[in-house]
Amino acid sequence: MNYNKEASLLYEKGLTKFQITNLYQEILEEFYKACGHVETDVFIQKVKDVKRYERSYLHQIIDESCKRYLYSTDLTWREVKFEPKRIKRCKNCNAYFYDVSRNGRSLTCNIGGDYFVYDSTNRKFRNFYKNGEKLSVCGAELEIHKRTPIYKRKVNMILTDFFPAEGDIKGQAWLDEINIFHQNHG
Numbered sequence: 001m002n003y004n005k006e007a008s009l010l011y012e013k014g015l016t017k018f019q020i021t022n023l024y025q026e027i028l029e030e031f032y033k034a035c036g037h038v039e040t041d042v043f044i045q046k047v048k049d050v051k052r053y054e055r056s057y058l059h060q061i062i063d064e065s066c067k068r069y070l071y072s073t074d075l076t077w078r079e080v081k082f083e084p085k086r087i088k089r090c091k092n093c094n095a096y097f098y099d100v101s102r103n104g105r106s107l108t109c110n111i112g113g114d115y116f117v118y119d120s121t122n123r124k125f126r127n128f129y130k131n132g133e134k135l136s137v138c139g140a141e142l143e144i145h146k147r148t149p150i151y152k153r154k155v156n157m158i159l160t161d162f163f164p165a166e167g168d169i170k171g172q173a174w175l176d177e178i179n180i181f182h183q184n185h186g
């Protein structure tokens with residue numbers, strides 16, 4: 001994963017992707033509790049105002065979130081930077097999330113962790129990837145939606161593995177089918 005500046009810093013401090021995204025989620029939820037139910041742009045503006053005019057309150061929220069989520073940690077607001085402009089709404093579940101990606105183009109949250117399914121052909125769990133990145137639960141659900149024509153949508157739809165393992169005939173066949181579909185309907 002290519003992280004933005006503040007997430008890279010935490011990664012260098014030894015935090016995993018899961019910990020980084022969840023720590024930001026924790027901070028975000030504290031702001032949400034304080035701001036109440038408002039429109040997205042109003043919410044972002046309120047967080048910007050806190051950052052600008054109530055620094056000590058911002059620091060308090062970050063420090064408490066670090067302690068609550070990471071238990072024994074010496075991380076504080078000095079290491080955990082928060083940029084209100086990274087706040088977004090997940091295109092799948094509509095929750096607020098903090099975009100930790102370098103290009104700032106994440107569409108979905110990471111609240112549910114990585115998406116994986118049980119593959120009964122080799123009895124292994126496997127993840128799904130897009131552009132070489134593991135998809136989160138919301139990322140995968142959004143892909144399923146985008147790639148499934150409305151009249152064909154079903155619950156428990158098989159998700160395309162865009163990097164089928166070598167010898168994965170079923171996976172490769174499914175991928176070919178998807179590609180042909182997109183060529184014809186592109």
Ligand SMILES: [Zn+2]
Nearest residue numbers: 090093109138
């Ligand atoms: Zn989501």
